[in-house]
Amino acid sequence: MLRTEKMYLRLVCVAVLFLAATAEVANHEPCNDLSPDALNSCTVSQVRITPCANPKDCRLVKGTTAFIDFDFTPNFSASNLTTGLFWEIGTVDVEFGDLFQTNGCDYTACPVESGKSQVLNYSLRIGLKLPIGKFVFKWKLWNSANDKEICCFKTAVELVKRKK
Template sequence: MKIYLVFVALLSVAVAEVAKFTKCDEYSDDICEVTEVRVTPCKNGKPPCKLTKGKESSIQFDFTPKFAADKLMTGLWWASDTGDVPFDAFSNVDACLYTSCPIQAGQKQELSYKLLLSKLLPNGIYTFKWKLWNTDDATKGCCFKTEVQLRK
C-alpha cells in the first residue's frame, strides 16, 4: 500500500505544472516564503493556467514559515481591481486539513488542495490570490497570486 501511495504522489507531482506566481504585499519573505506553486492543469507553466469549469483542478504550493503555529487558516480570493473577492466555499478554511499542523519555524511544508470550479462562474482571466495565516496572529502568514483562465 505504501508503494502505491508513493507512486500516486510522484505521479501527481509529475502531472502538475509549476505555475508562475507573484508574492502579495500582505506578507514578506521574512514572515513566510512561498517557493513553488503547482497547478493541475497548467500546461507549460505559462500564465494564465487554463482551468475548465465543472472539472477538478488542484493546487499545491511549498512554503517555509518563519513562525511556529498550532493552527492555520487558508483561503482563496479573486484579486480584482476594486478589492479582494472571497470564494465563498473557500475563504476561511482550516488549513490543517490540507497541510500538517502544528507548523515549525523554518520547516518547509506543502499545502495541497483539490477544487471543482462551478460551471456558474463566468469565463475570463482572473488573478487568484491564496492566503495562509496563523489563527493566533493574522500578521504571520503567506500569500501569493497566480493568473488563471476559467473556460467551458
Template structure:
C-alpha cells in the same frame, strides 16, 4: 508487480502537475514551489468551470502557528479582494501539519472546485494561509488563471 504499478502511477500523477509561475506576497513566509493540476502553461493555467483543480505548494513560515486558516481570493481588474468558489475560509490544519515552526518547510495540498456559476474570464488568484491568532503572520502568493466554459 503491483507495487511497481503503484509507484508508476504516483510518479505520473506528480509529473502531470505543472510548476506554475507565481508572485510571493508575504514577507513573513516564503513560497518555494507551486504545483497545479491540470495546468499546461507556466504563464497562466486554464480551468474548466465545474472541474476540480489540485493545488499543492511548499512554504516556509517565519512564525509559529498552532491554528491556521486559508482562503482563495480574486483581484480582478483591481477590485476589492473577494472570496471565490464554494469553500470560503477553511481550517488549514486539515491541509498541512500544525503547528508550524519558523524555518521549517511544509507541504500544503488542496483540491479546489471551480464552480459553474463563476464568470468565464481571466483572474489573478491570491491564495492566503494565516495564523488564526495573529493575522499579520501569513503566507501568500498570486498566480494568473483563466476560467473557461
C-alpha cells in the same frame, strides 16, 4: 500485508507519480498589498497546479477539479492555521466559494514551525457557474492566533468552458 492491500498501495503510488508528472509549476508572485511584517513572515517557493499546461496562465476547465499544492516556509510558529482563496479584482479580494477562512490544518501539517518547509495540498472544484475569463487567484494562509503572520501568493488562471 494482504495481496489487496499491496495492490491498493501500488495503485496509490502510481496515481501520485502520475499527478506529480502532470503537475505544472505555475508562475506566482508574493502578494504586494501586505504590511512589511507580513511580507517577511513566509516564503512560497513553488506552486504546482494540475492540470496547467502554461505556467504563465493556467487554463482550468469549468466542471472539473484542479489540484493545487505549494511549498512554503513560514517565519513563524503556529498551532493552527487559517486559509482562504480569493479573486483579486483591482484592490479588492473577493472570497472564492467554500475556501474562505477554512482550517488550513486540513491541508497541511500542524503545528507549523518557523523555518521548516512544508506543503499545502488542495483539490479545487471549478464550478460550472463561475465566469469564464482570465483572473488572478490570491491564496492566503495565516496564523489563526493573529492576522500578522501570513503566507500569500498570486497566480494567473483562465477559466474556460468544457469542450463539447
